[in-house]
Amino acid sequence: MVDDDASVRRALRTQLQILGFNVLDFPSAEEFLASEFPTGDACLLLDVYMPGMSGIELCRRMVESGRRLPTILISGRDDQQTKKMMRDANPVASLLKPFDEKTLLRAIRKALPNQSSLLH
């Protein structure tokens, strides 16, 4: 998970752990890029607006470098420009904050189809 907002990171981490996921979280796109990529069944929960490199830019860099992770974009903004940016980045799913557990799980299910037995 990459989000610059500490309380959002903390809350999502708690929620995902309760749901039985292993969670790695990063406060910026730069730190995520500098880290070891997770192996195995994994997906990326990615905030759009962050100081420094944006989530959109991170998507682009990952496509360029051939390192792929199914990506769920999350944003606190839903204006036309943001919606278009998110669509163009072609993620598995786009979520608008605040979102409930059902919405989150639906997105993760799409990102990790092999793990769908885990989630209900």
Place this chain on the structure above:
Amino acid sequence: MRRPTTIGTIEPKRTRAARVGRERRELDRFESLVVELSAAMARAPADAVDREIESWLGNICQALGLDRSAVYERDAPGEPVRTTHTWLRANSPPFPRHYDPGKFFPKTADWIMAGNHLMFSRPSDIPVELADVRRFVERYGPKASAAIPMWAGGKVIGAATFGKFRSPREWSPELLDHLALAVRLFGSAIERKQSVTAMRAARAELRTASRRNLMSELVASLSHEINQPLGAILSNLGGLARLLTKGNPQPAMALEAVNNAIEDTNRAAEIVRRIRFMFKKHVEHKTAIDIGALVNEVVKLTAGEAAVRKISVQIEVSPSVDRVIGDSIELQQCVLNLLMNAFDAIAEAKSDRRGVTIKVAPEKTGWVGVSVSDSGAGVDPAVANRLFEPFVTTKSEGMGLGLLVTRSIVESHGGAIWSTPNPDRGATFTFTLPVAEGKRASASRSAG
């Protein structure tokens, strides 16, 4: 131009001499009236032009013993001719107050708008080819009238008429020259008024557009700010609900989720409080302001903060700076925002050179620029052109609204704001404000 005529009457010599004397005196009086009119028109602000013209139509009629006078305007060839200003002597015979000359006598209206004068000392003087106006005159009864095209900027923009209903009267060529001059003065005043009105409308449109844009950015930004803690609350409570469904196998985690949610709720409330403070209803009050003194005041207010952060603040006020027009509370907020940004930039860069310079200097004609330079890390070129958008921030703390609020204030003052990288290090933020006309900031000049 028709010479005054007395056909059909035999005038005794003595009567003629008396009439010539009367006409001479009337002409002299009228000539000085036109001089006064000229001064009044030049003085009249755009908003007062219409009122001035109507009152001068009255003055002209009084001076020449006339009964009705009107100004007509036409926006462009082919457009209708509109009655825009009238003066009518009390108890005059009924006359269609806002009649359409193009409908009553289209041929004559076109003829006058083509630049021709029409005057008659009695209805029988009206040329037979202008039958339409002849019928009109017979019906509504002016005994004598002069219609003069109104020139402005090299074209005819309308006409003025001067009529007498009670009796015929003569129009000497000298009198007509003076009337034509008065009409030309009306024309240039009307043209000036129109260009001021057009400019104002264009400016207002620009302002509304930029404000509308700003408002939608602001709304998007504020909802983003609130959605962050709301999202966190929802995640924490979602996790908690999930734990409780499973019989609460991890009570420590459940407690953490609850505590997180409480903290996030407080954060949401704090954001609401800050927004309310930032946009606290403040009645805008614009005056002529010594911007150099205002900058000094803000720097004094922040001296404690600067000392704690070990930052030195220099102020340079150009001696030739004029007073600006603005709201002092709003402008203080602008300077404060930029100054605090500069402090933060230096803190984040962990710079050993810890200085901020505020310069106040003329910027183009009629504008004053206020620039705040810091020795921080400078602005990331990737975000430089988006810096004034909401929540684009290079800081680890903060909502990214400071520059947006600053921009909104500067733009509501008619100014602009931008940032430039410094040649050595750091960035400079500059905003402009309009000079208050006719007022000089003598205090800042002597402080220089």
